[in-house]
Amino acid sequence: xxxxxxxxxxxxxxxxxxxxxxxxxxxxxxxxxxxxxxxxxxxxxxxxxxxxxxxxxxxxxxxxxxxxxxxxxxxxxxxxxxxxxxxxxxxxxxxxxxxxxxxxxxxxxxxxxxxxxxxxxxxxxxxxxxxxxxxxxxxxxxxxxxxxxxxxxxxxxxxxxxxxxxxxxxxxxxxxxxxxxxxxxxxxxxxxxxxxxxxxxxxxxxxxxxxxxxxxxxxxxxxxxxxxxxxxxxxxxxxxxxxxxxxxxxxxxxxxxxxxxxxxxxxxxxxxxxxxxxxxxxxxxxxxxxxxxxxxxxxxxxxxxxxxxxxxxxxxxxxxxxxxxxxxxxxxxxxxxxxxxxxxxxxxxxxx
Amino acid sequence: xxxxxxxxxxxxxxxxxxxxxxxxxxxxxxxxxxxxxxxxxxxxxxxxxxxxxxxxxxxxxxxxxxxxxxxxxxxxxxxxxxxxxxxxxxxxxxxxxxxxxxxxxxxxxxxxxxxxxxxxxxxxxxxxxxxxxxxxxxxxxxxxxxxxxxxxxxxxxxxxxxxxxxxxxxxxxxxxxxxxxxxxxxxxxxxxxxxxxxxxxxxxxxxxxxxxxxxxxxxxxxxxxxxxxxx
Numbered sequence: 347x348x349x350x351x352x353x354x355x356x357x358x359x360x361x362x363x364x365x366x367x368x369x370x371x372x373x374x375x376x377x378x379x380x381x382x383x384x385x386x387x388x389x390x391x392x393x394x395x396x397x398x399x400x401x402x403x404x405x406x407x408x409x410x411x412x413x414x415x416x417x418x419x420x421x422x423x424x425x426x427x428x429x430x431x432x433x434x435x436x437x438x439x440x441x442x443x444x445x446x447x448x449x450x451x452x453x454x455x456x457x458x459x460x461x462x463x464x465x466x467x468x469x470x471x472x473x474x475x476x477x478x479x480x481x482x483x484x485x486x487x488x489x490x491x492x493x494x495x496x497x498x499x500x501x502x503x504x505x506x507x508x509x510x511x512x513x514x515x516x517x518x519x520x521x522x523x524x525x526x527x528x529x530x531x532x533x534x535x536x537x538x539x540x541x542x543x544x545x546x547x548x549x550x551x552x553x554x555x556x557x558x559x560x561x562x563x564x565x566x567x568x569x570x571x572x573x574x575x576x577x578x579x580x581x582x583x584x585x586x587x588x589x590x591x592x593x594x595x596x597x598x599x600x601x602x603x604x605x606x607x608x609x610x611x612x613x614x615x616x617x618x619x620x621x622x623x624x625x626x627x628x629x630x631x632x633x634x635x636x637x638x639x640x641x642x643x644x645x646x647x648x649x650x651x652x653x654x655x656x657x658x659x660x661x662x663x664x665x666x667x668x669x670x671x672x673x674x675x676x677x678x679x680x681x682x683x684x685x686x687x688x689x690x691x692x693x694x695x696x697x698x
Numbered sequence: 699x700x701x702x703x704x705x706x707x708x709x710x711x712x713x714x715x716x717x718x719x720x721x722x723x724x725x726x727x728x729x730x731x732x733x734x735x736x737x738x739x740x741x742x743x744x745x746x747x748x749x750x751x752x753x754x755x756x757x758x759x760x761x762x763x764x765x766x767x768x769x770x771x772x773x774x775x776x777x778x779x780x781x782x783x784x785x786x787x788x789x790x791x792x793x794x795x796x797x798x799x800x801x802x803x804x805x806x807x808x809x810x811x812x813x814x815x816x817x818x819x820x821x822x823x824x825x826x827x828x829x830x831x832x833x834x835x836x837x838x839x840x841x842x843x844x845x846x847x848x849x850x851x852x853x854x855x856x857x858x859x860x861x862x863x864x865x866x867x868x869x870x871x872x873x874x875x876x877x878x879x880x881x882x883x884x885x886x887x888x889x890x891x892x893x894x895x896x897x898x899x900x901x902x903x904x905x906x907x908x909x910x911x912x913x914x915x916x917x918x919x920x921x922x923x924x925x926x927x928x929x
Contacts, residue, residue, distance in 0.1 A: 348805070348809055352798055612789065615754055615789070615793070616854075617781030617782025617783070618778075620778075693754045694754040
């Protein structure tokens, strides 16, 4: 520690540049991770908010909730508990003094678990009547307020905003919660159509709805349009950056060690054990990584505060902590290359 | 008693027709309380002699005994420990770390060799004797060659070694400082019972030596106190 800190203090520019490099790499990684989580959230926030464990769709829906239509004859005669009928329809909402917004209408039965337990209004109250809606908080900034009368698509009927909810996002659009009968009206369906899908917060088996397609929550979310492709792209970018950071730290420490070989040889000649020099190098790499990673986290945090709302960034601290530990471990791995060099130093070089 | 002994030491470098015989049947004894001067021109094998005597490399044939211990029988770790505890190296390249100020050069020793270093009083006397007490906060790059050389000498003596191995310790010093360093080595030998071995071109150190050797073409010959002509 003594040698590591003294050297870093004396060679501020050298080590400052390495830390700056690690800050930038880790910043990019944390920011990409934040965007990945932000975009994930835009896709699946509502589904996660419902505590979804199992989903049933029409077998011919091609895994797509908006293309699924469940009819009464596909349901068993005995009603299943712990499930909720969900009717989904992409709609455009409009109110006086606010812009048109593309949203996802989610029709619910107010007696079922999603409406009863999972919808937590941040202001106002839940939907009690068929002409009432509860909308995502993000619509507030677009000029929608409690009590506003909203037109959905080109319907004549107006719907009153009676509440707002947090994290109500589906397929990168804010959610408008209403009664399931409104969904039928929006889709022009008769009473034979019961829902787009059936969601449950319990692990249900395929046999519960034998005429429907069964999905676990994970399977369903991964089949959301573009969801897997988007996540894989981000994961690859983050993975490559991890490898790059490993190479950067290894190369920098290798070059620094090469420059210090004569000093190490002198210390070895004086009887200073190689273990001491190895520890100093590993300590340096840990200090470099911790400083760089903390800098990267700080920059990501500041960026999150200043980026527009249209760029969704979520800082998930457990994931950030995991990535930070991963980066520090990679830094230690990177220091193994110069460590090998130190162990092999011939102390007789001190006299040359 | 011989603190250091080289018995029939031979050292070869290279292989086949490129093989060079650098040290030829070298026999040498350094006793506690004596200062030994080894004079020789460039390329005579002085550095090889020092690296073998200090346990930095092994001879091709022959034995090196330090305080009765055969270096060949020690593991690299034991040789490190022996160098740290018993040998003080003073190298031509000053053996100072550029990123430590002078005070920290000594603190580093304290951190690695926690016991057996010279007392605070002896340390202050050493700094005064070498006229480097006012340099403690400076870095090696801020010092002259002579100042660095004196700090390097103090650094080597700080561990209170039984054997002092010096490679051209006075190369960067003027006559007054050569006298100081010569007297210091003599004092270390006579009053503290250390074995001092100085490899040098500098004939000004002759008068402080108990034994003078000439190393020429890999052969070591004792010349008493009369210096050979250095080519």
